[in-house]
Amino acid sequence: MIPTKTAYTRPESIEEALATLADGARPIAGGMSLIPMMKLRLASPASLVDLSGLAELTGIAMDGSDLVIGAMTRHREVAGSALVRAQAGALADAAAGIGSPAVRNRGTIGGSLAQSDPHGDLPAVLLALGGSVEVRGASGSRTIAAADLAVGFLTTTLAADEMIVAVRLPGGAGRSAYAKFHRRAIDWSIVGAAAVIRGTTTTVALTGMAAVAVRATGFEVIVNAGGSLEEAARHAGDGTRPAEGLDGSAEYKRHLAGVLARRATEAALAR
Amino acid sequence: MRSSIRITVNGVEHDLEVEPRRLLVHALREDLGLTGTHVGCDTSSCGACTVHLDGDAVLSCTMLAVQANGRSITTVEGLATAGGLHPIQTAFHERHALQCGFCTPGMLMAGAALIEGNPEITEAEVRQGLEGNLCRCTGYQNIVDAVLVAARETARA
Numbered sequence: 001m002i003p004t005k006t007a008y009t010r011p012e013s014i015e016e017a018l019a020t021l022a023d024g025a026r027p028i029a030g031g032m033s034l035i036p037m038m039k040l041r042l043a044s045p046a047s048l049v050d051l052s053g054l055a056e057l058t059g060i061a062m063d064g065s066d067l068v069i070g071a072m073t074r075h076r077e078v079a080g081s082a083l084v085r086a087q088a089g090a091l092a093d094a095a096a097g098i099g100s101p102a103v104r105n106r107g108t109i110g111g112s113l114a115q116s117d118p119h120g121d122l123p124a125v126l127l128a129l130g131g132s133v134e135v136r137g138a139s140g141s142r143t144i145a146a147a148d149l150a151v152g153f154l155t156t157t158l159a160a161d162e163m164i165v166a167v168r169l170p171g172g173a174g175r176s177a178y179a180k181f182h183r184r185a186i187d188w189s190i191v192g193a194a195a196v197i198r199g200t201t202t203t204v205a206l207t208g209m210a211a212v213a214v215r216a217t218g219f220e221v222i223v224n225a226g227g228s229l230e231e232a233a234r235h236a237g238d239g240t241r242p243a244e245g246l247d248g249s250a251e252y253k254r255h256l257a258g259v260l261a262r263r264a265t266e267a268a269l270a271r
Numbered sequence: 272m273r274s275s276i277r278i279t280v281n282g283v284e285h286d287l288e289v290e291p292r293r294l295l296v297h298a299l300r301e302d303l304g305l306t307g308t309h310v311g312c313d314t315s316s317c318g319a320c321t322v323h324l325d326g327d328a329v330l331s332c333t334m335l336a337v338q339a340n341g342r343s344i345t346t347v348e349g350l351a352t353a354g355g356l357h358p359i360q361t362a363f364h365e366r367h368a369l370q371c372g373f374c375t376p377g378m379l380m381a382g383a384a385l386i387e388g389n390p391e392i393t394e395a396e397v398r399q400g401l402e403g404n405l406c407r408c409t410g411y412q413n414i415v416d417a418v419l420v421a422a423r424e425t426a427r428a
């Protein structure tokens with residue numbers, strides 16, 4: 001399969017990249033979602049701006065008590081980072097479970113969040129950790145909280161001339177974990193759950209239960225009131241209406257949400 | 272519109288004029304005649320097209336040739352050195368780790384990246400590490416055995 005004709009640039013400064021975006025180019029990061037979409041003609045950008053030449057967009061570091069990860073940081077780096085493991089265990093788990101080694105060698109954290117695939121693992125992780133993305137555009141910089149980033153199937157609140165430059169996560173979430181379920185080795189999650197324990201509060205967000213990641217409110221309320229995980233698991237999918245398809249019925253997915261919310265919470269408790 | 276790129280493939284520098292939409296695998300197979308890299312699924316699902324980009328396994332069907340500009344690529348043709356076959360090639364041969372051979376270039380490249388610097392890799396890690404490579408013939412057992420043999424062999428070399 002051959003993508004439609006496109007132009008391509010790989011700028012070495014953010015200013016140059018922003019100017020290219022303002023001219024209508026579409027960012028390409030790892031290309032692990034965009035190139036398949038271009039082959040299937042689900043995307044036919046007239047021009048691409050490759051963000052891989054922007055050194056400022058890579059790296060993992062603490063900024064005060066926040067963990068800050070450059071948008072172009074590859075899943076492999078995130079999965080293997082001791083800092084990520086210590087400050088945001090759920091993110092390390094999720095990054096390590098994405099696709100195959102070859103996918104993790106190219107795919108990026110910023111690209112995954114911008115892609116906003118309902119079965120992608122990182123939006124739920126960002127939501128449960130209470131993170132945000134730092135965005136730059138022709139008109140300036142802004143921060144978008146996890147809950148305000150994804151608005152629908154493959155749709156975010158990013159403007160066409162904006163790009164994610166970094167992901168910011170409140171640190172101190174070593175006691176967090178991600179659990180996913182899929183049928184075949186490299187498949188995306190049918191359902192996934194990110195659990196984060198800070199002090200006595202447990203926060204859980206779910207992948208695959210709606211067009212965007214959602215909080216498992218029913219589960220959280222019971223756990224945070226001192227109820228059992230078993231009881232909480234029965235309510236993890238309360239209020240959700242996941243799409244029914246070849247990957248399962250809504251009832252099956254709500255069952256998975258309970259199993260995975262519990263599994264992730266138990267893993268986080270054990271850390 | 273074409274872009275000029277310079278890529279090093281198996282140690283040899285090449286200057287190519289490619290359309291930005293040209294996939295790396297097509298540049299390798301059609302422009303450079305290196306047909307060892309196979310296209311199985313063309314949808315990033317099978318791993319047959321795996322090559323090394325600066326030493327890391329990547330899917331050449333899911334990468335544009337322009338994205339490889341300035342980088343170094345190794346294909347299955349570049350795995351053997353003047354000193355002989357790569358240990359993973361010898362191990363695949365000796366352990367009968369292939370039948371039709373279609374998946375083999377990808378298995379060799381994914382396997383070689385997996386064992387690089389990791390001679391003590393476990394069987395479970397090999398199975399997990401090859402999860403992106405499909406084989407429709409062998410049932411995988413001999414492939415996993417061969418990768419483990421090659422890993423231990425690199426420790427001795």
Ligand SMILES: Cc1cc2nc3c(=O)[nH]c(=O)nc-3n(C[C@H](O)[C@H](O)[C@H](O)COP(=O)(O)OP(=O)(O)OC[C@H]3O[C@@H](n4cnc5c(N)ncnc54)[C@H](O)[C@@H]3O)c2cc1C
Nearest residue numbers: 029030031032033034099107108111112114120121163164
């Ligand atoms: C075989 C396979 C299996 C996979 N399995 C999983 C899985 O299990 N779980 C999972 O979560 N993901 C999975 N993925 C997807 C993977 O995580 C991708 O890396 C991710 O979806 C996209 O990231 P990318 O860096 O490749 O972005 P690209 O494909 O380059 O871009 C994706 C989109 O984001 C935009 N974009 C990219 N970077 C930015 C930025 N900095 N600012 C604004 N917009 C940007 C692009 O314009 C495009 O619209 C899989 C992919 C493959 C091929």
Ligand code: FES
Nearest residue numbers: 311312313318332
């Ligand atoms: S041909 Fe590239 S993954 Fe199948």
Ligand code: FES
Nearest residue numbers: 370372406407408
């Ligand atoms: S040997 Fe035939 S596909 Fe693997």
